[in-house]
Amino acid sequence: MFVIDCPNCGSRDQSEFTYAGEAHIARPTESENMTDAEWAEFVFMRTNTKGLFAERWWHATGCRKFFNMLRNTATDEIHAVYRIGEKPPKVTANLPLTPAGESSIGSGNDAVKIMTRDEENAS
Amino acid sequence: MSQPNRLPGRGLVNRDRPVSFTFDGREIAGYEGDTIASALLANGEIMVGRSFKYHRPRGIVGAGSDDPAAMVQIGSDPASTDPNVMVTTREIHAGLEARPQNCWPSLKYDVGVLNDVFMRFFPAGFYYKTFMGSDRFRWLNWMTFEPFIRRAAGLGKSPTKPDPDTYESVNRHCDVLVIGAGPAGLTAAANAARSGARVILVEESERLGGSLNATDPEGTTIGGKAPADWIAAQTAKLAEHPEVTVLTRTTAFGYYAMNFVGLIERVSDHLPEHRRDRRQPRQRVWRVRAKQVVLATGAIERPLVFHENDRPGIMLAGAARSFLHRYGVLAGKRVLVFANNDSAWQTAFDIRAAGGEVAGIVDMRRELNEALALRALKAGIAVYPRTAIVGTHGRHRIDSAFVSSLDDSGNVRGSRSRIECDLIAVSGGWNPNVALFAQSRGKLKWDAEMASFRPGLSWQQERSAGACNGTFELQEVLAEGSKAGLEAARAADFTVRAVKQPEVETSVVQSLNLVPVWQVPSGQPREKTKAFVDLQDDVKASDLQLATEEGYDSVEHAKRYTTQGMGTDQGKISNVNAFGIMAEARGITVPEVGTTTFRQPWRPVTIGALGGQHVGAHFMPRRGTPMHAWHREQKAIFEPVGDWLRARAYPKPGESFHDAVQREAKAARTTAGILDATTLGKIDIRGKDARTFLNRVYTNAWSKLAPGRCRYGLMLGEDGMVSDDGVTACIADDHFHMTTTTGGAASVLQKLEDYLQTEWPELDVWLTTVTEQWAVAAVCGPKAEEIVAAVVDGIDLDPEEFPFMTWQDGTAGGIPVRVFRVSFTGETSYEINIPATYGRWLWEELVAAGKPHGLTPYGTEAMHLLRAEKGFIIVGQETDGTVTPGDLRMDWAVAKKKGDFIGKRSLSRSDTIRDDRKQLVGLLTNDGDHVPMEGAQIIGTPEEPAPPVPMLGHVTSAYFSPNLGRSIAMAMVKRGGQRMGETVWIARRGDKPVPAKIVHYDFLGDAVGEGA
């Protein structure tokens, strides 16, 4: 369970929020000129990012406002919360090196749980 | 009873309060403060139950939550009996009834022990190989065998009746959560508390002090105080701070994201029935969100894995000290210590000092700690260096051990000799208890000196102190605890100064000098060696070696294949040994093998406690309308719809549900019916762009809808599929009243807010949910006008003057009402909206006014039937997320000429314009008395062909219509719109398909009547 920092209400428990999918997918304005494939891309296809992901949340039992959140889906770190219409801020994140990989620490996948030699030497 | 093994003047149990309980039907005497384990040991008993797979005798091995297999069933009441309770953690009380489990007919004579005789036929993966892979059994499947295996291999019995106890869960925020109240945790909590921070200190047992309670009270002073006095002083200091909460009998069972920690407090399990406070729950779950966490969870001793090491009487060396010092119990009459490190020697010294007999110290190491050897010599304790226990003897308890000396490479050399003993106190080293640290997603580090994992890199806002961090010397433990407490308080934005820590003086062995041993040689071939790693799941070293040879390199795979660490104890004492054995088998290091997951919960948690107060009526609170009490008084049958409870039918005394529905539906068309329609979602839409907004969210056109008029609308998803429907009224040019389905209200509001806030922020539109502001009574039928006229003033209700799909404001008893001329039945209908608080008043006025006219209240079932007679859809019944307006043959509801709306583009996708899509039709079975089953498949032949059967579609709704005197059904059928008059067949399970004719779905025969 996360604590999410609503831009309007402050820190609240995740149970007050509803997930609302990937952010920054603008609804096409001239869909009548789009091919089926292009339209399907908008309706059905999402990036399913492992790593830094811009997503929308709705503060359903609070201010009822949608907002954007930048989350590292590989570790569940919330890097930024920003309003609809704003661009995602630049952040540095502890990202998997490969799409199938794991972040060096904080992964929900237990595959990464023992310090590497490099990490031991560095600490 | 005499408690022959209880030592006078020792231990912390309350000698003034004798307590007796029953175990296996026998009365056992102990004292307040005893666990079942310590009381059994005081009475010379050590065998508690039998193992999971082989039904081998199992005894007490640990002294706390580390014990792997000494579990009992508490109580025999089918509602409150509690299975798999660890005897080492359960405190005794008068009336406590404990029974051995997994043995039949009795503890000492058990039929399942036959599994033991056949042990060599039960290697790793036996169940899978035999029942899932073998050709011999292929004709039977796993499901056939599973119940038998489960019965033979099992633990305690679950309660079979509803739990009579109450539980609760509470939420807490704190600045510093300290888990574990041993020397490190107590020091951390005391130091954090000085800052004024909100501190929660959690202790699993009933007593603060942790390992200090298991140490010789004469052997150590802290700041000049005896351990017990130091603990008391720390406790008193904590009590001075009002922001500190100390929770005993509380286990931190899970560490989750963002410092969310689950605690389980056992509030009254330790009390006899008559002393339990009925105002308190039996157990309480604390959901704690901590700014900072200090982990002070101690270390868990691991045994040595040797041949015949699973007999009762083989106990961890530290546990033997714990029973001695905490409970004043000598766990054995003649104790043999077996170790590969210094710490276990303390057990020999303490037992000797307490007057117990020590049979010797068998130590596998080549080089011994000289100071300790000297101490042993002085105490008259025999020491066997470079020696191993290679076997044991004794059926229900060991009576002797066989030892052999070892050569330079650690192999058995020479002959075995026998040492008589009734307890082997064993130590293979100490594993820092890193379970919560690992759950917090911290990274572990392999410590070669300890040959174990310890916390490496932190991920969340936590720090480890003391033995769980691999620190065992008391002076350093206090220093770490102090540092952790101060750091945690400061990290939580509190200011606090360090104070000097007390000096520790101790004669207790604090060195380790461990030589890692993963498996003790037995001098016998592998197949003859019964060296157990996991005592609960009966996993032997040879099983792990076999798994490795069969290619189970991944530690997680090997775990599942062998069941290592899969019991209720999750391998607390056994996992590191298992990893070591696997590493040796593969010729690699333990960190290369890795560890299995330290999964929540750390210790089993009662399901009831997790449910907390959310049971019964509180499981999912239901919403009721202002008229709800009236429906209840009429003994209505209710059904859940979304979050609401709605009246489904109002059977009269002696009337069946079916008959009630038929009567209600008949009355609604012949005289009048009244429905509580309050639950429909209502959204108030305002702003100058409200019309534009409606044009974009509904499929039809809203530009010309004049104030005073209503319109039915279909709402789609962007995929073009129908997602909701309802009637929206134009109140003014910039003000609309939208209704949604009962179940869809919340999701429609979310969707509308989503588009407004994120796609069309330029629109001047404001949405307010007003579902609960209005109570709605819908009166329909030939007598409706007369009835409503008796209650509502200021409106000419004549349908000529107040036409269908319009609304008007009026009053009822002086209260403003808004009446909508909309209909879900096809009958002349008035939906009267009144401020919610007047809902019941209005309802009763209407019922009274309708009495002379035969006004009949009808429930949702009759409502469904009535709308089906008229061919109106229900979103979620006729639709399932794959149905377009065209599929419903409701193209009339889709505007061709207006601009974009949600889902519009999808209506021209190649898939949605296929001409062989399923379409909504009516079905009339040839036999009018037969009501098809909803969901039944529709086929094109009178006989069901051999599979795969070509499916034409399915029945979506079916009823017996009292107004038509026959059955009616709605169905989605391939190309249904082009098949009018054709016959199809409705498949039935185990019966002949039923023929039915495809018709238009307006069964009242008037496709353009009211409502279309």
Ligand SMILES: [Zn+2]
């Ligand atoms: Zn908010």
